[in-house]
Amino acid sequence: MLENSTKKNQVRKIIHIDMDSFYASVEMRDNPKLRNLPIAVGGKGKRGVLSTANYQARSFGVHSAMSTALALKRCPNLIVVPGRHHAYKEASIQVREIIKQYTETIQPLSLDEAYLDVTDSQALNNNATAIARSIRQEIYQKTKLTCSAGIAPNKFLAKIASDWKKPNGQFTIKPQDIKTFMPELDLYKIPGIGKVTFNKMKKLNLIKCKDMQKLTLIEIENFFGRMGRRYFELCRGIDQSEVSSNRVRKSMSLERTFSEDFELNESLYSWLEDLVVSLQKNLQKKNITESQVDHLFIKIKFNNFTIKTLERSQYQNVSLDNYKKLLNEISSKNPNRKIRLMGIGIKLKENKNSNQLSFLSFLENLSDVHLDRQESLDDKFYLQPYCHPMD
Ligand code: TTP
Ligand code: MG
Numbered sequence: 001m002l003e004n005s006t007k008k009n010q011v012r013k014i015i016h017i018d019m020d021s022f023y024a025s026v027e028m029r030d031n032p033k034l035r036n037l038p039i040a041v042g043g044k045g046k047r048g049v050l051s052t053a054n055y056q057a058r059s060f061g062v063h064s065a066m067s068t069a070l071a072l073k074r075c076p077n078l079i080v081v082p083g084r085h086h087a088y089k090e091a092s093i094q095v096r097e098i099i100k101q102y103t104e105t106i107q108p109l110s111l112d113e114a115y116l117d118v119t120d121s122q123a124l125n126n127n128a129t130a131i132a133r134s135i136r137q138e139i140y141q142k143t144k145l146t147c148s149a150g151i152a153p154n155k156f157l158a159k160i161a162s163d164w165k166k167p168n169g170q171f172t173i174k175p176q177d178i179k180t181f182m183p184e185l186d187l188y189k190i191p192g193i194g195k196v197t198f199n200k201m202k203k204l205n206l207i208k209c210k211d212m213q214k215l216t217l218i219e220i221e222n223f224f225g226r227m228g229r230r231y232f233e234l235c236r237g238i239d240q241s242e243v244s245s246n247r248v249r250k251s252m253s254l255e256r257t258f259s260e261d262f263e264l265n266e267s268l269y270s271w272l273e274d275l276v277v278s279l280q281k282n283l284q285k286k287n288i289t290e291s292q293v294d295h296l297f298i299k300i301k302f303n304n305f306t307i308k309t310l311e312r313s314q315y316q317n318v319s320l321d322n323y324k325k326l327l328n329e330i331s332s333k334n335p336n337r338k339i340r341l342m343g344i345g346i347k348l349k350e351n352k353n354s355n356q357l358s359f360l361s362f363l364e365n366l367s368d369v370h371l372d373r374q375e376s377l378d379d380k381f382y383l384q385p386y387c388h389p390m391d
Contacts, residue, residue: 011175013119013128014243016150016158017099017135019091019112020167024054026087029144039079042068047259051083055167088112091143098138102131107243112147115155117243129172136170153178156239159191178237183210190234196306197224209235252288253299253345254279261303261338264331268342269320272327275344276320283318283346293318294349298326300334301341308334311347318346 019025023041028034038057042050048068060075071078092111099106105117124130132149139147149170150161157173164171173181186208188198204223206212212220212235221228233239254275262268283289296318297311310330315322323344 010119011153012117013121013126014152014155014158015116015118015128015132015135016152016155016162017095017114017116017132017139017147018149018159018162018166019095019145019147021052021054021058022091022112022145023052023083023088024057025145026091027081027084028054030084030087031081034079034081037079038062038075038077039081040068040071041081041083044068044080044082045259047257048080049257050080053078091145094143095139095145095147098142099135102135104245105243106245115158115243129170132170132172136168154237154239155241155243156191156234157181157237160185160189163189173237182235182237183208183213185209185235187212187235190231192227192230197227200224249286249348250350251345251347252279252282252286253297253343254282255299255341255343257301257341258339261340264300264302264334264337264339266328266331268327268339269324271342272323272344273320275342276318276323279344279346280318288346288348290316290318292348294347296322296326297345297347298323298330299341299343299345300330300339301343302334303338303340305340 024039027039027041036056038054038060040050040053040057040062042048042052046069050062050064050066050068050071052064053062053066053071057071057075057078060078062071062075062078068080071080088111092108095112096106096108096114099114099116102123103116103118103121107115109115118126118128118131120126121128121131124134128151132151136147136149139145146168148162148166148168150158150164150173151170152158152161152173153175157178161171161173187193187201187206190209193201200223201207201212206215212231215223215232217229217232220232224231256271256275258271262271293316295311295313296315297309299307299309301307308330310326312326312329315325326344327342
């Protein structure tokens, strides 16, 4: 009895590992001529977008998801190289092999990021800071790539901490440090709080966690709806979520970035048809049948980069007709608007066994170019495969 409750209240030891300027670092490693120069990985065309940039390029204000055109304005000597996804996957698998020696409880988030629960790890006297250091050293020895690590009692704090000493550094937040660490943390640093939400927070004079800590749960829920409770907890450094190595697929989607902006109307039907055909093929490849589909959704990115998603529970059949209905509904709600991206997808019914993903299929399903990372705290979005943008 005592043992159980001790275990339940045991302080957890979570590590978040994040590779440094991952794609760019792989490119510099494999092509020494690129070292010491500002480089970025991405599309070179008129509407090219960057996946990432090395730290030298970042000092010019160049960053992920920036248009190549703007990046070249900021840094005229920037060298833009196309992505080599197989090389990134290979490095990711090597990293995973190293991490596996320290714990089996690993939750990959993307090719270059993972959470580890080392609470019960026998390695290095169960010293999480030492484990993180050792993992980083081994990753460097085997891949010649650097990474950063955050060590903390929960996933949220570990993720925040891995950013603290980037690149090639690590930072530990001990349980007793949380009370002093949290108040000064900027709310926009919280994963899941993107531009739109942060702008809303700013209007309410909520800039740092200490500002949010002054509000009651009910007040936060009134402002931010169902995310209220999560924000209430996160601004205090509370996060009970587990490092879950059993990835369960919750959705599947595809999207296409257009080479020019299009009107949001029926003229998009032929693009929609292409997407539906590809989605149907992908569902087939993954042995997902219609009976597993809960409902359909459509996603639109407008030319001002705002994103709208429309989900309708009455549509379960993956047909062009149903997606046309969703497109018509979203276009009637947003008349005369131009868009740069359209995506479609399905949400799956909850069925833990049949949707389970292995690490390898997780990697296969990862977006090669995830330029549209969702502003969501829900892990499901990391599992969505995407079409390559057209640029
Ligand atoms: P990140 O870990 O977000 O970025 P990073 O590893 O390049 O840099 P940092 O040192 O800050 O961690 O993403 C990992 C890789 O994912 C990145 O190298 C390229 C890809 N990516 C995209 O393709 N599009 C994006 O918008 C982002 C953010 C990343
Ligand atoms: Mg990274």
